[in-house]
């Protein structure tokens with residue numbers, strides 16, 4: 001039951017004036033080129049849901065790149081064409097960006113490969129999309145401006161909170177849609193309907209997710225982690241048996257669930273302190289725990305984790321239980337430092353998953369103390385000058401010892417303490433030489 005209603009009043013009401021003016025102009029320029037112009041996808045979905053979304057995706061029946069270039073001229077905007085896909089981005093002088101595509105039927109040489117493009121009509125274009133809620137268009141040409149094109153009962157699904165594929169090959173054409181489905185479920189509190197779930201499960205078991213590049217999977221997971229309740233999304237993926245198609249040796253247990261929940265509690269604190277911490281790496285510290293070396297290498301290559309990151313997971317999982325004890329017993333920072341040292345944010349996150357709220361706040365104090373503690377007067381140079389020490393591991397050892405002491409006691413007199421440390425070293429040395437039998 002295709003449905004066409006005009007929603008220009010709604011657009012006027014819900015969209016900023018400037019955006020409405022832009023959309024009208026896009027339609028008018030479409031007429032000049034004799035092309036039908038539509039705004040499509042997430043923009044339409046969120047407009048109808050009354051959720052702010054200014055990601056303008058334009059589809060034209062005709063050559064999208066030609067349209068984009070024309071728009072570029074009219075507005076003196078920058079046009080970035082992607083010839084291979086018949087798409088282009090138009091970046092206006094104020095930085096506002098729209099994406100322009102050519103109406104197309106994507107067909108795939110092999111599943112999960114890049115689409116081949118074939119110029120087509122809006123209806124076919126919409127039919128190739130992921131879910132009904134994302135498969136509506138609004139026409140922008142003046143005579144039909146504001147007309148909502150709904151060929152597949154999309155509005156009804158949107159109203160009823162239903163996520164539905166448009167055809168049975170949807171997940172095969174793009175398996176990342178399985179993850180997108182979960183994301184939309186969580187974001188809008190919608191549900192995938194029965195048939196969609198059935199096809200999803202079949203395609204999951206069919207190994208289609210495994211055929212997608214790791215980079216694309218990772219992108220989708222990152223998007224899910226940016227949503228409001230990532231924990232809920234992970235649980236949903238677990239229930240759908242999706243996790244093991246992403247992380248092949250991960251058996252999601254109650255314990256793992258609790259660890260992740262605690263890690264998510266700590267995550268904002270780490271992000272305040274370390275910019276650019278990746279949520280994907282963060283959850284990986286738990287999801288990849290106790291992996292064998294070979295599988296770790298496989299996922300490393302697939303998802304592009306740095307070698308150092310993988311090594312640090314291995315290192316951390318071995319010291320987790322003693323560290324948990326030490327933190328719960330509130331041992332001195334200097335003692336914790338001997339085991340944990342100055343670690344990277346992912347080691348802290350990994351550890352946080354083992355800790356109660358109180359443990360986490362002690363860990364946070366440790367982290368802050370480590371990063372604010374600096375030796376002021378005693379340096380390697382100082383030691384070489386004042387005590388004629390030769391450069392070498394001994395100097396580092398002394399500096400580390402002093403640093404550890406300062407962690408517990410920030411007001412120590414560095415020069416005094418270091419003289420004591422050196423005295424101790426010397427007397428130890430003397431004792432050792434005294435005890436050695438005299439040689440010829």
Ligand code: CTP
Pocket residue numbers: 040041042043055057128129130131134135174176177180
């Ligand atoms: N799309 C699709 N299949 C995909 C990705 C996208 O069919 N695997 C289509 C959908 O119609 C979608 C549109 O392309 O609405 C734009 O995709 P994208 O910008 O990724 O998503 P949005 O729907 O805009 O969602 P978000 O709010 O998360 O950006």
